Amino acid sequence: MNKQQAADFLGVTPRAVERYTAQGKLSVRYEKGKTRPVAVYSEEELRALKQEIENPSVHRPAVELLQTTSHNSQALIPTNTEQGLAEFVGFLKGAVESSQRMPMATLSIADKIMLTLPEAALLTSLSRGHLRQAIEEKKLRARIIGKGWRVKREDLEAYVKKL
Numbered sequence: 001m002n003k004q005q006a007a008d009f010l011g012v013t014p015r016a017v018e019r020y021t022a023q024g025k026l027s028v029r030y031e032k033g034k035t036r037p038v039a040v041y042s043e044e045e046l047r048a049l050k051q052e053i054e055n056p057s058v059h060r061p062a063v064e065l066l067q068t069t070s071h072n073s074q075a076l077i078p079t080n081t082e083q084g085l086a087e088f089v090g091f092l093k094g095a096v097e098s099s100q101r102m103p104m105a106t107l108s109i110a111d112k113i114m115l116t117l118p119e120a121a122l123l124t125s126l127s128r129g130h131l132r133q134a135i136e137e138k139k140l141r142a143r144i145i146g147k148g149w150r151v152k153r154e155d156l157e158a159y160v161k162k163l
Contacts, residue, residue: 006041010050017041025049114150124160134159 006026007014020026026045030037109119121128132149134140139162141155 001041001043001046003039003041006046009046010053020049025052113153114145115153115156117149117151120151120156124156126160 001009003014003017007017010017017026021028026041026049028039028041031040032038109115109123112119115123117128117131120126120131124131131140131151135142135149135151140151140159142149142151144150
C-alpha cells in the first residue's frame with residue numbers, strides 16, 4: 001500500500017503514518033514511480049499496527065515517576081486518567097501554596113541603582129516628557145538599555161539638585 005492507502009486503512013492522516021515510520025512502528029520500502037520513488041508499506045505490519053491502535057495491550061499507570069538524568073529527583077507526570085489528573089492538580093495546589101509562603105525579593109524604586117523613565121518620574125514627581133527632554137538636551141545622562149531609557153540614580157539626583 002502507498003502512504004495514502006495506509007493512512008486510510010489505519011484511519012489516520014498521512015503525516016501520522018510518517019510518524020509511525022519515524023518511531024519504528026512501520027517499515028517502508030520505496031518503489032520506482034512515474035516521476036519519483038513511492039513509499040510502500042507492508043500490509044502485515046499495517047494490520048498489526050491497526051490492532052495495536054484499536055486494542056492497546058499496555059496500560060499505563062495513573063502517575064508515572066521519571067528519573068531525570070542531571071539530578072536524582074523524580075517528576076510526576078499524570079496520564080489521561082481522572083485519578084492521575086486529580087493527583088496532579090493536588091500536587092500543583094501544594095506547590096502554589098508553598099511558593100506563596102516564601103517571601104519574594106523585591107526592590108523598591110528608592111533602592112534601585114538604575115531607573116526606567118516611569119520610575120524616575122515617580123521618584124522625582126517630574127513628568128516623563130520633562131525627563132526625556134532633559135536627556136535629549138544632554139542635561140540628564142541616560143542610555144537606552146533593552147527597549148527603554150535607563151537613568152543612574154546618582155545622575156538623576158544631580159539633575160534634580162540643579163533645578
